[in-house]
Amino acid sequence: MRVTFTANGKPVEADDVWEGESLLYVLRERVGLPGSKNACEQGECGSCTVYLDGVPVCSCLVAAGQVQDREVRTVEGLANEETGLDPVQQAFIDAGAVQCGFCTPGLLVQTHDLLEREPQPSDTDIREALSGNLCRCTGYEKIMDAVRLASARKCQKVGTSE
Amino acid sequence: MSTRTIQGQKNLQDIRTGSPDGIGGSPLRPDGTLKVKGEFAYSSDLWHEDMLWGMALRSPHPRANILSVDISEAVKTPGVYAVLTHDDIPGAKFYGLEIQDQPALAKDKVRYHGEAIAIVAADHPETARRAVKKIKVEYEVLTPIVTEEQCLNPEVYGYVHEPHEFKSHGHGNICHSQKLVSGLGVTDEVRAMADVIVKGEYEVGMQDQAFLGPESGLAVPSEDGGMDLYVATQWLHVDRQQIAPVLGIPEEKLRLTLAGVGGAFGGREDLSMQIHACLLAQRTGKPVKIVYARDESFFGHVHRHPAKMYYEHGATRDGKLVYADARIVLDGGAYASASPAVVGNAASLGHGPYVIPNVRMDAIALYSNNPSCGAMRGFGAVQACFGYETQMDKLAVALDMDPVELRQLNAMSEGDYMPTGQMIDSPAPVAELLQRVKDMPLPPPLDLTNLDVRTLPGALSNTTHGEGVVRGIGYSVGIKNVGFSEGFDDYSTARVRLEVIGGEPVAMVHTAMAEVGQGGITVHAQIARTELGVEQVTIHPANTEVGSAGSTSASRQTYMTGGAVKYAAEAVAQALIEKGRKRYGWTHNDLSLIGGKVVSESAGALVSMVDLLGDDAIDLTREHHHRPTVPFDKETGQGFGHVQYTFCANRAVVDVDVELGLVKVVELTAAQDVGKALNPLSVVGQIQGGCTQALGLAVMEEIIVKDGKVRNASFTDYLIPTILDVPPIPVDILELPDPNAPYGLRGVGEAPTVSATPSIVAAIRQATGIALNRIPVRPEHLTGTL
Numbered sequence: 029m030r031v032t033f034t035a036n037g038k039p040v041e042a043d044d045v046w047e048g049e050s051l052l053y054v055l056r057e058r059v060g061l062p063g064s065k066n067a068c069e070q071g072e073c074g075s076c077t078v079y080l081d082g083v084p085v086c087s088c089l090v091a092a093g094q095v096q097d098r099e100v101r102t103v104e105g106l107a108n109e110e111t112g113l114d115p116v117q118q119a120f121i122d123a124g125a126v127q128c129g130f131c132t133p134g135l136l137v138q139t140h141d142l143l144e145r146e147p148q149p150s151d152t153d154i155r156e157a158l159s160g161n162l163c164r165c166t167g168y169e170k171i172m173d174a175v176r177l178a179s180a181r182k183c184q185k186v187g188t189s190e
Numbered sequence: 191m192s193t194r195t196i197q198g199q200k201n202l203q204d205i206r207t208g209s210p211d212g213i214g215g216s217p218l219r220p221d222g223t224l225k226v227k228g229e230f231a232y233s234s235d236l237w238h239e240d241m242l243w244g245m246a247l248r249s250p251h252p253r254a255n256i257l258s259v260d261i262s263e264a265v266k267t268p269g270v271y272a273v274l275t276h277d278d279i280p281g282a283k284f285y286g287l288e289i290q291d292q293p294a295l296a297k298d299k300v301r302y303h304g305e306a307i308a309i310v311a312a313d314h315p316e317t318a319r320r321a322v323k324k325i326k327v328e329y330e331v332l333t334p335i336v337t338e339e340q341c342l343n344p345e346v347y348g349y350v351h352e353p354h355e356f357k358s359h360g361h362g363n364i365c366h367s368q369k370l371v372s373g374l375g376v377t378d379e380v381r382a383m384a385d386v387i388v389k390g391e392y393e394v395g396m397q398d399q400a401f402l403g404p405e406s407g408l409a410v411p412s413e414d415g416g417m418d419l420y421v422a423t424q425w426l427h428v429d430r431q432q433i434a435p436v437l438g439i440p441e442e443k444l445r446l447t448l449a450g451v452g453g454a455f456g457g458r459e460d461l462s463m464q465i466h467a468c469l470l471a472q473r474t475g476k477p478v479k480i481v482y483a484r485d486e487s488f489f490g491h492v493h494r495h496p497a498k499m500y501y502e503h504g505a506t507r508d509g510k511l512v513y514a515d516a517r518i519v520l521d522g523g524a525y526a527s528a529s530p531a532v533v534g535n536a537a538s539l540g541h542g543p544y545v546i547p548n549v550r551m552d553a554i555a556l557y558s559n560n561p562s563c564g565a566m567r568g569f570g571a572v573q574a575c576f577g578y579e580t581q582m583d584k585l586a587v588a589l590d591m592d593p594v595e596l597r598q599l600n601a602m603s604e605g606d607y608m609p610t611g612q613m614i615d616s617p618a619p620v621a622e623l624l625q626r627v628k629d630m631p632l633p634p635p636l637d638l639t640n641l642d643v644r645t646l647p648g649a650l651s652n653t654t655h656g657e658g659v660v661r662g663i664g665y666s667v668g669i670k671n672v673g674f675s676e677g678f679d680d681y682s683t684a685r686v687r688l689e690v691i692g693g694e695p696v697a698m699v700h701t702a703m704a705e706v707g708q709g710g711i712t713v714h715a716q717i718a719r720t721e722l723g724v725e726q727v728t729i730h731p732a733n734t735e736v737g738s739a740g741s742t743s744a745s746r747q748t749y750m751t752g753g754a755v756k757y758a759a760e761a762v763a764q765a766l767i768e769k770g771r772k773r774y775g776w777t778h779n780d781l782s783l784i785g786g787k788v789v790s791e792s793a794g795a796l797v798s799m800v801d802l803l804g805d806d807a808i809d810l811t812r813e814h815h816h817r818p819t820v821p822f823d824k825e826t827g828q829g830f831g832h833v834q835y836t837f838c839a840n841r842a843v844v845d846v847d848v849e850l851g852l853v854k855v856v857e858l859t860a861a862q863d864v865g866k867a868l869n870p871l872s873v874v875g876q877i878q879g880g881c882t883q884a885l886g887l888a889v890m891e892e893i894i895v896k897d898g899k900v901r902n903a904s905f906t907d908y909l910i911p912t913i914l915d916v917p918p919i920p921v922d923i924l925e926l927p928d929p930n931a932p933y934g935l936r937g938v939g940e941a942p943t944v945s946a947t948p949s950i951v952a953a954i955r956q957a958t959g960i961a962l963n964r965i966p967v968r969p970e971h972l973t974g975t976l
Contacts, residue, residue, distance in 0.1 A: 046314065046316055048316060049316075056235070057237070061228075062228070062231075062232075062234075062235035062237075063227070063228020063229065064228070065232070065234075065402070065403070065452070066234055066404065066481065067402040067403065067404065067452070067484065067905075068484045068904070068905040069483055069484060070484070070904060070905065070906060072904070072905035072906050073402060073905055075402060102228065103226075103227070103228035104227065104228045104229070106227075107227055113223070113226065113227070117226040117227065118226075120222075120226050121218050121219065121222035121223065121226055122218065124216070124871040124872065124874075124875050126219060126222050126225050126226060127453075127707035127708065127709065127875060127879065128401070128402070128403065128451060128452050128453040128454075128706060128707025129221070129222075129225035129226075129230060129450075129452070129707065130232065130401075130402040130403040130452030130453060131402055132225050132226060133228045136226060152642050152644045152645060154913075155644065155913045155914045156644055156650065156914065158913045159650065159912045159913055159914040160912075161912075161913070162402065162905065162910055162912060163402075163913070164399075164400055164401055164402050164453050164455070164879075164883075164910060165453055165707050165875070165879045166875055166878060166879050166882075167875075167878030167879045167880075167881055167882035167916055167919055168878075168882070168913040168916045169874075169875075169878045169916075169918065169919050170871075170874075170875055170878070171913065172913075
């Protein structure tokens with residue numbers, strides 16, 4: 029089948045898609061967006077998290093056909109060509125929250141969503157929001173630091189622009 | 191590298207870093223930006239035009255004879271390019287890390303659940319999956335050999351490897367064994383010298399590395415009849431050494447390049463998909479990619495050895511250890527993997543960081559029809575630490591002593607001797623590390639008036655509002671070796687090139703070190719900056735064009751390959767200074783490279799490196815060999831067996847819902863001596879990550895194996911800690927230099943994984959009063975419903 033959707037603001041078209049393929053497979057293998065990761069492919073690890081019409085989902089659990097005419101935003105779509113990295117991305121680098129980095133794309137999207145909804149989350153809010161994203165390297169401490177840092181920077185930015 | 195295009199190869203090219211810090215700083219990772227943009231190419235991201243997908247057929251039985259394999263239907267499937275079995279292998283049929291006892295594809299029999307029998311290459315992963323299902327294998331299913339009793343009585347229960355095919359150092363179903371005796375050993379006379387004796391039997395479940403990036407890689411056949419393999423591994427050269435003979439090609443025709451590695455933790459020391467992808471690429475003449483799904487990953491790599499341990503300690507009334515006795519039985523599963531080294535570590539480190547006048551130890555690894563076990567972070571030392579630290583707590587209770595004071599009373603320090611007779615010839619601040627975790631402020635007590643259920647045992651499940659919750663505190667300390675031991679010369683190679691690019695001196699560092707996430711490439715750039723006085727450093731992709739860097743294992747990479755980078759950079763600096771002496775006739779003996787200039791301590795800056803280098807490049811390669819070690823004596827365990835020792839102490843604070851058996855670790859504190867923190871941010875990250883895997887082993891993680899069959903090969907059923915399960919992990923770093931090591935550094939990665947588990951179990955024990963002799967601790971162990 030053919031699937032057409034919007035990925036990171038650009039129209040994409042995937043041909044010869046087998047009906048059993050996931051959105052994750054189509055992104056990674058058919059439209060050249062391998063940033064979303066394939067760690068468990070059953071919705072447990074969160075590494076494949078993308079926005080689907082603005083809502084974070086595990087792209088491994090979304091059938092390719094379900095995204096027809098919908099909008100997908102992946103980790104590749106977080107940075108802005110003009111303003112550079114999103115504050116969440118920069119904070120993950122600065123805080124040492126990236127080791128092997130395989131969990132990072134999913135965590136970035138999930139954190140991005142959290143801070144959009146709640147700019148100043150408590151530590152427990154952060155833990156709840158990110159509890160569906162497994163990381164095996166860091167012990168999560170630096171990820172907590174990164175989210176706090178991104179929150180502080182985003183709030184500061186809003187403060188100075190007001 | 192292949193000249194053909196491979197998509198997703200940004201990190202297969204040079205990574206440049208402009209961050210200015212040298213050693214002791216915490217510059218940002220050179221691969222960090224690629225990783226946060228989703229542009230870093232992991233081994234599973236690679237794509238090649240005309241590429242096929244490989245997949246393996248795996249045995250559903252842990253022990254069976256293969257009567258026939260019929261591939262005819264599979265071959266006929268449209269889109270299938272090749273179906274290969276054992277008989278199609280052009281070269282050596284067996285491979286292995288230390289002992290070549292594992293068939294590349296099973297022939298005649300399977301020895302574990304998930305053993306690969308045939309491989310398929312097809313144009314789509316689903317085509318491959320369907321073709322695999324069409325392969326018909328006729329099995330004669332046999333009763334698996336899985337218990338210690340069965341393994342040790344092969345004449346009754348059978349052999350995992352028949353005597354005529356046995357390749358290991360042991361016999362029967364014993365893969366490897368190591369005894370150790372020191373002092374007077376353990377006899378009735380020695381026992382009589384003790385006022386108090388404590389004994390215990392302990393058990394450790396099978397833990398999985400559970401790295402997030404699945405086993406994967408891309409094999410690209412080359413025109414010279416060789417192969418280019420892009421793969422996630424821990425040691426490129428030892429992979430090549432094992433793969434080339436199976437393909438029947440000389441090693442120089444097999445070129446390996448490290449693709450992005452999504453974590454390792456020991457699980458990528460052994461081969462997984464490498465040989466299979468190469469065989470399929472060799473047969474079809476097309477590039478072949480293999481990516482394991484998570485369930486296949488659980489079958490595709492070795493795990494942490496489960497252990498059954500007997501410990502006995504005797505002490506005087508005032509708490510001085512008189513003797514220690516132990517027997518450690520490790521289940522190595524079907525193939526040897528790293529079992530001999532695991533046994534060596536268990537035997538030599540298995541009595542912990544304590545001074546004990548009389549010691550006996552007997553450690554063995556069994557062959558069985560359980561999943562193969564091998565390297566996982568801290569191997570051999572992790573299992574033993576749970577045994578000896580539980581014994582220390584038991585002894586403290588028996589003596590009515592404080593558990594930290596008892597440990598400190600017996601703690602080893604520099605100048606003391608290991609039970610192997612090896613003197614500890616660098617700092618060993620065991621007592622101080624314990625004091626440091628003890629002195630750290632405690633988290634506030636449980637406040638029932640101001641509760642957030644998300645912070646309680648059960649968390650989001652909302653299972654308690656504080657009723658039935660009891661707090662406990664526990665301590666532990668552990669010891670681990672750094673580097674390969676027992677006479678193994680695991681040298682590292684580094685190539686450093688210095689030249690002027692764009693009007694600036696730039697250093698390039700080329701090693702075969704596997705960057706698996708630990709941050710080795712960050713440290714290499716820091717070392718080059720420090721030694722060469724440059725800011726710009728380029729990290730060359732890791733490949734087999736340069737000499738071996740050894741394995742990213744055993745906490746050794748910064749020590750070994752970091753050391754090699756240091757020595758190569760020093761040689762480059764010397765060569766540049768010599769060039770200056772020749773050109774300018776300098777007679778100073780106080781020259782070094784600082785801030786892009788050749789600087790004399792007495793006369794100041796002499797010349798800029800740019801002017802001195804001109805159009806020349808200085809390009810030198812150096813090997814770093816650690817001091818030699820020797821094998822342990824087989825019967826007495828004596829010998830200078832280890833390169834370096836590393837120590838970590840922990841304090842755990844837990845809340846236990848004693849009614850439901852749920853545990854919340856509230857805080858896990860670590861204190862570790864790292865010699866010199868080359869990159870403090872990364873060092874802390876290693877310690878926190880190591881503690882977290884130890885937390886997993888304490889209360890969550892176990893591969894459940896029943897009659898040789900794996901029951902939970904998924905992240906739904908094999909649970910690793912989430913951000914809700916992991917508490918704050920305060921880290922206290924001590925820097926006492928080791929005079930034998932580059933920059934005085936001490937390997938970091940494993941010690942916390944060794945030491946943290948028993949502290950958590952001790953805290954649960956304090957909260958509940960339950961003995962807890964098995965890990966992971968499960969709810970049913972705490973509620974008495976088991």
